[in-house]
Amino acid sequence: xxxWPPRTRRTPxxxxxxxxxxxLVLSICGGCADEWSGLSSALAxxxxxxxxxxxxxxxxxxxxxxxxxxxxxxxxxxxxTRAEATSPQPSPSPEVAGITxxxxxxxxxxWDLHGEPQYGRSLEIFxxxxxxxxxxxxxxxxxxxxARGQFxxxxxxxxxxxxxxxxxxxxxxxxxxxxxPHQPPEWLYDFGVEAIVYEPRAAAEPRRVPRVWDSPExxxxxxxxxxxxxxxxxxxxxxxxxxxxxxxxxxTTADASPGGDTAFREAGWTPEKWEEYIRSAVDIYASHxxxxxxxxATSPLWLRSHGFDRIAPAMSRLAVHAVEHGASLFLxxxxxxxxxxAQRPFSEMLDSLASTPLPPYxxxxxxxxxxxxxxxxxxxxxxxxxxxxxxxxxxxxDTALQEWERLERRSDLILVLLKPELSATNPNDPAYRxxxxxxxxxxxxxx
Numbered sequence: 001x002x003x004w005p006p007r008t009r010r011t012p013x014x015x016x017x018x019x020x021x022x023x024l025v026l027s028i029c030g031g032c033a034d035e036w037s038g039l040s041s042a043l044a045x046x047x048x049x050x051x052x053x054x055x056x057x058x059x060x061x062x063x064x065x066x067x068x069x070x071x072x073x074x075x076x077x078x079x080x081t082r083a084e085a086t087s088p089q090p091s092p093s094p095e096v097a098g099i100t101x102x103x104x105x106x107x108x109x110x111w112d113l114h115g116e117p118q119y120g121r122s123l124e125i126f127x128x129x130x131x132x133x134x135x136x137x138x139x140x141x142x143x144x145x146x147a148r149g150q151f152x153x154x155x156x157x158x159x160x161x162x163x164x165x166x167x168x169x170x171x172x173x174x175x176x177x178x179x180x181p182h183q184p185p186e187w188l189y190d191f192g193v194e195a196i197v198y199e200p201r202a203a204a205e206p207r208r209v210p211r212v213w214d215s216p217e218x219x220x221x222x223x224x225x226x227x228x229x230x231x232x233x234x235x236x237x238x239x240x241x242x243x244x245x246x247x248x249x250x251x252t253t254a255d256a257s258p259g260g261d262t263a264f265r266e267a268g269w270t271p272e273k274w275e276e277y278i279r280s281a282v283d284i285y286a287s288h289x290x291x292x293x294x295x296x297a298t299s300p301l302w303l304r305s306h307g308f309d310r311i312a313p314a315m316s317r318l319a320v321h322a323v324e325h326g327a328s329l330f331l332x333x334x335x336x337x338x339x340x341x342a343q344r345p346f347s348e349m350l351d352s353l354a355s356t357p358l359p360p361y362x363x364x365x366x367x368x369x370x371x372x373x374x375x376x377x378x379x380x381x382x383x384x385x386x387x388x389x390x391x392x393x394x395x396x397x398d399t400a401l402q403e404w405e406r407l408e409r410r411s412d413l414i415l416v417l418l419k420p421e422l423s424a425t426n427p428n429d430p431a432y433r434x435x436x437x438x439x440x441x442x443x444x445x446x447x
Contacts, residue, residue: 105409107444110171110416112136112367114249118155119162126419127166129426131444134169134240136416138250141174141225142185148221151228164238171295172233174245176222177209184210192217198263200255209255211267212247213277223284230288241363244285244294244327246278251299251332252318261304271306275314279321286325293361296322297330300344312345316352323356330365334399336372336392341399350406362411366403371418372396373436378420390439393421397443415443 109131117123118137126132139156146152160170177184179200189195194211212218233239247253254264254274278296285294298315301307319329331346350364370384373393379385397415404413423429424436 106412107446108133108412108414109444110134110136110414111422112173112416112418113159114138114173116419118159125426125429126422127163127168128428129417129422130428131425131440132168132417132422133414134171135163136171136173136243137163138173138175140183141176142183145185145225145228148187148191149224151232153232160236160238169240170238171241171243172229172239173243173250174226174229175250176212176245176247178249179207188218188221191221193221194267196263196267198259200257200259204257204259207260209248213269213273219280219284222281223288226284226288230290230292233292234289235291239292241293241295241328242285242289243330244282244296246281246296247302251297251330252278252302252315253299254302256301256304258304264303265305269303271302271311271314274302275318278318282318282322282325282327286327293328293359293363294326295328295330295363295365297332297365298346298349300333300346308343308345312348315345316349319349319352320356323353323358323362326359328359328361328363328365330367331403332365332367332369334366334368334372334396336387336396338395338399347403347406350403353407358407358410363414364403364407364411365414365416366400367416368396371420373418373421373424375420375424390435393436394439394442397439401443401446415440 109129111126111129111132111134113135137156137159143155144151144153156172160172163170175183188210193215195208196211197206197208199206210218212222229242233242243250245251248255254269255261282294282296296318298318300311302311322329329349331344331349333341333344333346335341335344346366370388371378372388373390374385374388379388400413400415404411417425420431421436421440423431424433425440426432427437
């Protein structure tokens with residue numbers, strides 16, 4: 001017997017318009033030892049794995065969606081200054097472009113390409129998933145803006161066009177800094193932005209990141225970058241949301257490593273200053289993206305010494321601020337163990353929105369850096385993965401439904417699968433597992 005009441009499944013038709021949308025996002029880092037786990041491993045007591053994110057050369061031509069989801073291929077935009085770049089034609093609708101009006105209460109599927117090639121033949125099998133409606137792609141700041149004021153959208157445009165041609169919308173995920181030697185762009189430090197240099201853990205490669213708080217120089221450069229993105233993609237019907245990245249990997253985390261905790265505090269970091277910086281970043285994105293919804297990705301710790309209970313009140317305040325400025329929320333920290341999830345500040349954040357009017361396209365992403373289901377071999381690799389079987393997968397989805405109840409299901413719930421779950425639930429994939437598919441199908445049919 002199903003644990004969740006059945007309902008009639010609607011045909012995928014984009015995201016929700018005119019009603020809030022609740023998105024469940026299970027963030028993917030396919031190909032790593034266990035999908036990049038810097039935040040979650042910090043919470044589990046392990047040293048974070050800081051695999052660099054590969055850069056893929058993208059050469060697909062640009063495209064523009066026609067009515068009905070078809071794509072017209074056009075030459076891709078190359079490098080140039082902002083003045084030379086052309087923006088997509090405004091949508092005639094006063095509503096957010098690319099969002100199709102539907103009734104609330106649907107559960108939908110997205111996939112985060114964190115760590116994966118952004119497009120290409122190797123991803124065709126994933127694009128064939130019968131329930132997949134969209135993907136999350138991450139442009140590199142240094143790649144989009146190789147020099148201050150000079151912008152090259154060709155790689156990002158290629159990825160968006162490739163997925164749009166397969167009927168998928170895209171969420172653009174921006175990250176201020178990641179474990180990549182080029183991110184953010186080196187030229188930031190030529191314009192007055194201070195650098196923080198440290199070893200994340202013993203014997204690790206040194207990491208250099210910008211000191212983003214109390215830095216009008218950084219905020220000006222971030223504003224210029226976001227403005228250029230908005231001039232290109234605000235109102236583009238292929239883009240569902242724009243991820244307002246603020247910290248490590250785009251989350252609200254400053255750094256999850258032991259070395260980062262020490263280095264940031266020695267550089268003057270305080271929770272009050274970090275909260276104010278996040279507010280400013282939210283405002284920057286909101287000021288430029290006025291037709292395409294934005295997203296703030298929250299996490300259960302800011303530094304290793306500032307997690308869980310220490311940041312809960314601040315996270316609730318930030319949730320209200322973000323929503324009041326039209327942003328959606330990603331709660332990064334879903335866990336198969338209910339007692340582990342209960343320690344995190346996300347339920348309080350949702351409760352803090354009880355008296356806050358939700359924007360028309362409000363969405364809450366709920367997910368984790370770790371796969372919620374892995375095969376038998378992976379479960380034997382560590383205690384942290386031991387419970388990530390079919391029942392663990394079911395338990396995590398059950399937690400997501402309980403969080404949905406906090407919003408009285410006045411929204412859609414969109415599940416963005418990790419690579420192991422996506423493969424295991426795709427009948428077209430050689431790694432297909434009917435028993436995992438059964439758990440997903442039960443969830444998709446829940447009311």
